[in-house]
Structures are given as structure tokens and as C-alpha cells.
Amino acid sequence: MSGITSSAATLPYPSAPGRAAQHPVISLSAVHKIYGEGEAEVRALDGVGLSIARGEFVAIIGASGSGKSTMMNIIGCLDAPTSGEYRLDGIATGELDEHQLAQIRNRKIGFVFQNFNLIPRTRAVDNVAMPLAYRGVSRRERHERAMAALDAVGLSERASHLPSQLSGGQQQRVAIARALVTEPVLLLADEPTGALDTHASHEVLDLFDSLHATGRSIVMITHELDVAARAERTVRMQDGLIIADSRTGGVA
Amino acid sequence: MILEAVRFAFSGIAANKMRSALTTLGIVIGISAVIALLAVGAGTQNSIKSQIAKLGTNVLTVNRSVSTGGRSTGGSATSTRSQSTNLTQADQQALQDPVLAPDVAATAPVVQAQSITAALGTSTHSIASTLGTTGDYFGITDFAAAAGRVLNAGDTGQSVVVLGNSVAADLAANTASLVGQSVSLNGQQFTVVGVLAAKGTSGLNDPDDVAMVPIDTAKDKFTGYSLSLSSIAVQAKSADVMVQAQNEIQQILDARHQVTEANRDYQVRNQAQLLTTATSTTQTLTTLLGAVAGISLLVGGIGVMNIMLVTVTERTREIGIRKAIGATRGNIVAQFLVESLIVSVLGGVMGILLGVGISSIPLFGVTPEVQWWTVWLSVGVSAAIGLVFGIYPANKAARLRPIDALRYE
Ligand SMILES: Nc1ncnc2c1ncn2[C@@H]1O[C@H](COP(=O)(O)OP(=O)(O)OP(=O)(O)O)[C@@H](O)[C@H]1O
Ligand SMILES: [Mg+2]
Numbered sequence: 001m002s003g004i005t006s007s008a009a010t011l012p013y014p015s016a017p018g019r020a021a022q023h024p025v026i027s028l029s030a031v032h033k034i035y036g037e038g039e040a041e042v043r044a045l046d047g048v049g050l051s052i053a054r055g056e057f058v059a060i061i062g063a064s065g066s067g068k069s070t071m072m073n074i075i076g077c078l079d080a081p082t083s084g085e086y087r088l089d090g091i092a093t094g095e096l097d098e099h100q101l102a103q104i105r106n107r108k109i110g111f112v113f114q115n116f117n118l119i120p121r122t123r124a125v126d127n128v129a130m131p132l133a134y135r136g137v138s139r140r141e142r143h144e145r146a147m148a149a150l151d152a153v154g155l156s157e158r159a160s161h162l163p164s165q166l167s168g169g170q171q172q173r174v175a176i177a178r179a180l181v182t183e184p185v186l187l188l189a190d191e192p193t194g195a196l197d198t199h200a201s202h203e204v205l206d207l208f209d210s211l212h213a214t215g216r217s218i219v220m221i222t223h224e225l226d227v228a229a230r231a232e233r234t235v236r237m238q239d240g241l242i243i244a245d246s247r248t249g250g251v252a
Numbered sequence: 253m254i255l256e257a258v259r260f261a262f263s264g265i266a267a268n269k270m271r272s273a274l275t276t277l278g279i280v281i282g283i284s285a286v287i288a289l290l291a292v293g294a295g296t297q298n299s300i301k302s303q304i305a306k307l308g309t310n311v312l313t314v315n316r317s318v319s320t321g322g323r324s325t326g327g328s329a330t331s332t333r334s335q336s337t338n339l340t341q342a343d344q345q346a347l348q349d350p351v352l353a354p355d356v357a358a359t360a361p362v363v364q365a366q367s368i369t370a371a372l373g374t375s376t377h378s379i380a381s382t383l384g385t386t387g388d389y390f391g392i393t394d395f396a397a398a399a400g401r402v403l404n405a406g407d408t409g410q411s412v413v414v415l416g417n418s419v420a421a422d423l424a425a426n427t428a429s430l431v432g433q434s435v436s437l438n439g440q441q442f443t444v445v446g447v448l449a450a451k452g453t454s455g456l457n458d459p460d461d462v463a464m465v466p467i468d469t470a471k472d473k474f475t476g477y478s479l480s481l482s483s484i485a486v487q488a489k490s491a492d493v494m495v496q497a498q499n500e501i502q503q504i505l506d507a508r509h510q511v512t513e514a515n516r517d518y519q520v521r522n523q524a525q526l527l528t529t530a531t532s533t534t535q536t537l538t539t540l541l542g543a544v545a546g547i548s549l550l551v552g553g554i555g556v557m558n559i560m561l562v563t564v565t566e567r568t569r570e571i572g573i574r575k576a577i578g579a580t581r582g583n584i585v586a587q588f589l590v591e592s593l594i595v596s597v598l599g600g601v602m603g604i605l606l607g608v609g610i611s612s613i614p615l616f617g618v619t620p621e622v623q624w625w626t627v628w629l630s631v632g633v634s635a636a637i638g639l640v641f642g643i644y645p646a647n648k649a650a651r652l653r654p655i656d657a658l659r660y661e
Binding site: 073076078079098099102103105106107111113117118119120121122130131133134135178182 | 256263267569570572573574575576577578579580581582583653654655658
């Protein structure tokens with residue numbers, strides 16, 4: 001239990017800090033993810049290679065069942081590939097134990113889900129502050145940083161509301177604040193606007209644009225092409241493979 | 253970080269107040285049952301002790317021994333043998349020998365009259381124990397007169413009676429007024445010379461439900477003339493010489509009855525032995541009560557585990573979210589373990605309060621006495637329950653892979 005506070009030194013950094021900017025934030029090579037066996041075998045990812053540089057805003061599109069979420073979960077260290085290598089910020093994740101993976105999720109990644117995934121019966125500000133609690137940040141600092149993050153998503157007046165007292169768009173903004181509060185190198189979003197109406201979607205996407213503008217790397221799954229158009233790069237998937245990867249010119 | 257776990261655990265408990273309260277109740281009942289039942293056991297033991305103490309101090313009782321009384325012994329003369337099967341007043345007087353029995357302070361012969369009913373006017377009372385004895389008996393058994401006097405040598409052959417407090421209270425509202433009055437015992441008139449001070453009842457039987465008459469009078473009017481005594485009451489000089497006194501009695505009576513340890517036709521009992529027997533009986537009872545309470549505590553513990561398993565299942569998604577934002581296995585174990593600890597220790601504390609509360613009320617005629625070791629034990633046990641029954645659900649929660657937990661519907 002004391003491990004949460006342990007320093008980043010326990011993470012195997014492969015290189016000196018000065019070289020950090022040189023390696024891609026995400027690097028997948030020949031990644032397979034196979035569910036089931038024999039007849040029931042599903043090759044959700046069938047040899048994916050992908051490299052995303054620091055500061056990129058990438059949209060992932062593709063038909064339902066093409067493997068987008070599977071890939072996103074591997075990128076987010078929520079799941080491990082069946083085979084292939086995944087390097088996050090230069091770290092070979094396959095070599096990490098569970099404890100180190102938890103630290104990676106806490107320090108390097110901010111996750112935004114389609115269905116918000118806020119913890120029920122817990123105030124917005126406490127939801128936002130939670131990742132910091134697992135990092136051993138003091139209570140006061142946690143609160144300050146959570147309030148700042150809520151302010152950044154325009155919800156500081158709703159800090160004391162419970163998730164059930166917030167609209168879908170507001171809940172998603174709280175979730176984004178939670179993802180940002182640790183200042184991760186990577187923001188992952190799996191259909192963040194999937195459960196939102198057009199207006200709320202725009203608010204969320206505008207937020208992503210401004211985050212991108214401040215240099216954060218963002219990977220976002222979406223079904224909607226106009227949403228994908230916000231990104232500067234679009235990766236298209238089909239049957240567990242990347243079939244297209246194009247630069248679309250970026251921020252609208 | 254433990255502080256964090258405590259905070260998360262409390263909010264988990266608060267989120268489901270009713271369920272947490274019911275789970276806690278299981279522990280409350282278990283712990284309070286353990287404390288209260290063991291207190292009742294200890295209380296029973298105390299009351300038996302004090303009851304036996306009321307029989308008198310340093311008292312040895314010589315009884316005829318029924319089991320060996322009829323047996324003949326090969327070597328000894330049959331004539332002597334048949335004579336010696338009974339305890340006699342001569343035996344009693346022989347025990348007062350200051351040379352052979354230096355540790356005997358006083359002795360009194362006792363004959364017991366069966367089913368005697370006392371009557372005064374329209375009031376009647378069936379006396380539990382009517383004794384024919386001498387004045388020494390009162391000193392030995394620690395009876396004192398509340399009004400009038402006890403028996404003395406001058407009463408020999410007279411129709412006088414000393415009434416125990418319960419008997420007197422049944423015959424007249426003002427017990428002191430009975431002194432000098434005539435009461436009938438099984439239709440025969442006796443003059444009351446004294447009423448005894450109450451020893452106080454304590455559940456099992458009433459030491460005040462007695463009447464004493466001079467021994468010759470008892471033989472004359474109730475038991476019929478016989479050499480035989482029911483028992484001899486003996487007082488040792490002090491509690492420290494009980495064993496010596498008992499040995500002296502046995503030497504004197506063995507010689508008089510021409511018996512040995514193997515074929516004794518009498519037995520000498522002392523209060524300490526009675527106490528040991530009674531204590532071991534109540535100890536068995538206490539153990540039994542404790543076992544029953546322990547089982548209810550175990551059931552309470554299983555209740556905690558059950559609820560924690562439900563909680564873990566119900567909050568699988570929450571566990572997934574926490575893991576996704578960086579909670580380690582340790583964090584999750586701590587959160588759920590602390591939660592089950594809080595529930596069971598809270599239950600333990602309330603159970604202690606309830607158990608101690610219940611123990612302050614007299615139950616079944618005994619005043620329960622809280623055994624403080626059971627309180628400390630309960631604290632330990634309830635914490636152990638929280639740990640033991642919480643560890644499995646907590647581990648189950650912590651082992652979930654984040655992706656599986658997040659997908660859980
Ligand atoms: N836990 C699992 N067990 C078995 N098969 C799975 C599992 N998770 C995903 N799959 C399969 O893997 C394939 C890819 O699923 P994935 O969730 O990555 O699709 P997706 O591109 O995110 O689809 P959508 O756009 O509908 O979200 C699907 O065929 C799916 O049935
Ligand atoms: Mg998906």
C-alpha cells in the first residue's frame with residue numbers, strides 16, 4: 001500500500017531525460033490480440049504497428065468490431081497484447097509488473113471513457129482528485145489541483161455535485177478533468193462524445209482542441225467523421241488491422 | 253495512504269447505510285451474546301459460592317455413608333460392625349476430645365425431621381428443613397437470632413423451637429412478635445424462643461426455610477427414639493486446619509467404627525469440596541453458553557464476508573475505474589479490508605456496550621458479572637473477523653484485471 005508513493009525511479013526509464021522528446025509517445029509493433037481458442041478464436045488485433053509522436057492529436061476510426069477499443073485498452077495499459085511489443089514513452093510495457101503498470105496508468109495516462117465512468121455517490125471534485133490520492137499527493141494540494149482542473153473544463157461551480165446531479169456533457173467534462181489532473185503525457189478517449197448530444201460534443205471537442213494546443217498528445221476513437229476531422233491525423237482500422245493512416249491537416 | 257483507504261472505506265459504508273447496519277448487527281449480537289452469557293455464567297458461579305459460604309465457615313459435615321453402610325467386612329466382628337453403622341451422639345461427643353482432635357472447635361449432632369408443617373392460626377408453612385440439634389449448631393452454621401435467642405442447654409427436652417426467617421415471615425407479618433407465642437408443628441405445640449436473622453436467598457434453595465428444636469425433643473416428637481444421627485456438624489478452628497481437622501475426625505471415627513479408609517461407613521465433607529463440585533458444574537455450563545455465543549459470532553462473521561462479497565461484486569466497475577486511474581492491488585485490498593474491519597470493529601464496540609448493558613440486569617435470579625477478559629477478547633475477535641472474513645473479498649476485488657472490471661455489467 002505504501003508503494004503508490006514510491007518515486008518514478010522504480011519505473012525502468014530507458015534513456016536520459018534529454019532524449020525523452022526523441023522517442024514516440026506510443027509505439028506499437030506487430031501487436032496481436034487474440035480472444036478465445038480454436039473455433040471461437042477472434043483475432044481482435046492482427047499485427048498492428050503504430051507510432052504516435054509527442055503532441056500529436058490522432059483520431060482512430062473504423063467499423064464496429066474492427067478492434068479500436070482493443071487497441072486503445074492496450075495503449076492505456078488496461079490490457080496486455082497476446083504478442084508484439086508496446087512501448088509507452090519509451091518504456092517496454094511487456095516487462096512491467098502489475099504494480100508498475102498501475103503507476104504508469106496513474107502517471108502517464110489520462111483515460112476518458114464513452115460512458116464517463118465516474119465513481120457514483122462521490123462528489124465531482126473528489127472524483128477528479130482521486131488519481132492524485134493514489135499518487136500520495138497531500139489532501140490540500142489534491143483539492144487545489146482538482147479545483148484547477150474543474151476550472152479548466154468550466155465546471156468549478158459544480159465541484160460539490162454528485163455525478164447523478166450532472167448532465168452527460170458535464171459528467172464527461174468531469175471525467176476529462178480527472179484525466180488531466182495528473183498532467184499525463186497521453187490523453188486517451190474511447191468515443192468520448194458517443195453518449196453526448198451535438199452541443200455537449202462540441203464543448204468536449206473544443207476542450208480537446210485547447211489541450212492539443214498546449215502540446216498534449218491525444219488519441220481519440222470516434223465513429224463520426226466530423227469528430228475525426230478535429231484531429232490532425234486519422235488512423236482507420238478494419239478487422240484488426242490499420243488500413244489507412246492519413247494526416248488531415250489538424251485543428252479546424 | 254492508509255488514511256486514504258479509511259476515507260474510501262467510510263464512503264463505501266455510508267453509501268449503503270442499511271446494509272452496513274444489518275451486517276454490523278450480526279457482529280453486535282454475537283459479541284454481546286458472548287459477553288452477556290459468560291457474565292451470566294460467572295454470576296451463577298458467584299451465587300453458588302456465596303450460597304455455600306452461607307452454610308457456615310470452616311464447617312465439616314460428617315454423614316453416614318449409604319454405599320458402604322450395609323456392607324460386611326470379612327475380618328471385623330459382626331456385632332461391632334452392626335453397631336457402628338450409625339453415627340451416634342457418642343461419636344459426636346468423641347470428636348470433642350481436645351487431645352485427639354485439637355483442631356476441632358465445636359460439634360453439634362443433627363437429626364433431620366421430614367415434612368414438618370408449621371401453623372399459627374390460619375397461616376401454615378411447610379418447612380424445607382426441620383432439625384433437632386443443640387445450641388452449638390447455630391455458631392457452627394453461622395445462624396444468629398434476630399429476635400429472642402437460639403437454643404441452649406436449658407432447652408433439652410422442652411417443646412421449644414427456633415424459626416428460620418422464611419418460616420417466621422410466612423406465619424406472621426411481624427416476625428419478632430412470634431417470640432413467646434405457641435406454634436404448632438405437625439399438630440404439636442411448640443413455644444417459639446427465637447427467630448433467626450435472614451441469610452438471604454440466592455436462587456437454588458432457601459437457607460432460611462428452617463426450624464430447629466432441641467435434639468431430644470425432635471427424637472421424642474418426630475423421628476422416634478434412636479441412637480442414630482443424620483449428621484454431625486463440625487467446626488474447625490480455622491480455614492487453614494480443615495484438612496487436619498478432617499484427618500482427626502477420620503482417625504477417631506475409624507477407631508470407633510473399626511473401619512479403614514477402604515470400608516468407611518461415613519464420610520466427612522467440607523465446604524471447599526462442595527465448592528469445587530459446584531464450580532466445575534457451572535464451569536461446564538459457562539463453557540456451553542460461551543460456545544453457543546461463539547457460534548453466533550461466527551455466523552455474524554460469515555455475514556460480514558457475505559456482504560463484502562456482494563459489495564465487491566456490486567462495485568466491480570468502481571474497482572475497474574480505480575485501477576484505470578492508477579490504484580494498485582494494495583490500494584484496493586486496503587480499501588475493502590478497512591471497510592470490513594470498520595464494520596466488524598464497530599459491531600464489536602457496540603456489542604461490548606450492549607453486552608455490558610445486558611449484564612447489568614439480573615437474569616434468572618443471578619447477577620451477571622462481566623468478565624473483562626471477554627471484553628478484550630471480543631475486541632480482538634471482532635478485529636480478527638474483519639480481517640479474516642474481509643481478506644478473501646478484498647483479494648478478489650484486487651485481483652480483478654482492470655479491463656474485466658471495467659467491462660463488468
Ligand atoms: N473480452 C473479449 N472476448 C472475446 N472477444 C472480444 C472481447 N473483447 C472484444 N472482443 C472481440 O474483439 C473484436 C474487436 O472488439 P473491439 O471492442 O475492439 O471493437 P471496436 O472497434 O471498439 O468496436 P465498437 O466500435 O463497436 O466499439 C470484436 O470482434 C469483439 O467481439
Ligand atoms: Mg469500442
